[in-house]
Amino acid sequence: xxxxxxxxxxxxxxxxxxxxxxxxxxxxxxxxxxxxxxxxxxxxxxxxxxxxxxxxxxxxxxxxxxxxxxxxxxxxxxxxxxxxxxxxxxxxxxxxxxxxxxxxxxxxxxxxxxxxxxxxxxxxxxxxxx
Numbered sequence: 001x002x003x004x005x006x007x008x009x010x011x012x013x014x015x016x017x018x019x020x021x022x023x024x025x026x027x028x029x030x031x032x033x034x035x036x037x038x039x040x041x042x043x044x045x046x047x048x049x050x051x052x053x054x055x056x057x058x059x060x061x062x063x064x065x066x067x068x069x070x071x072x073x074x075x076x077x078x079x080x081x082x083x084x085x086x087x088x089x090x091x092x093x094x095x096x097x098x099x100x101x102x103x104x105x106x107x108x109x110x111x112x113x114x115x116x117x118x119x120x121x122x123x124x125x126x127x128x129x130x
């Protein structure tokens with residue numbers, strides 16, 4: 001079962017290589033942190049604040065490529081946790097089919113956040129971290 005989540009916080013520390021995002025259950029109280037890199041944290045923060053850049057960074061480039069190829073990101077699903085590493089899938093609709101692409105959660109969220117794409121977490125992952 002997939003549980004709807006929302007990005008609750010981004011914790012950016014300029015003195016540390018590891019940044020944190022916190023996902024919170026949309027209709028509940030469970031939440032958990034994911035450690036991400038500074039580049040991904042900056043991309044998520046920039047896309048949330050709708051800040052543009054002179055040239056398209058990676059996540060904007062990927063969004064443009066998906067759109068150009070007739071696709072639309074429908075959802076982000078954090079579907080697994082192995083050896084303290086989270087795994088995610090991007091669900092991309094292209095015509096009448098949905099393609100699932102393996103992704104790091106931070107990249108999937110950075111891509112989806114700029115397009116108001118819903119975030120889900122598999123129940124088994126939530127049970128493992130809460």
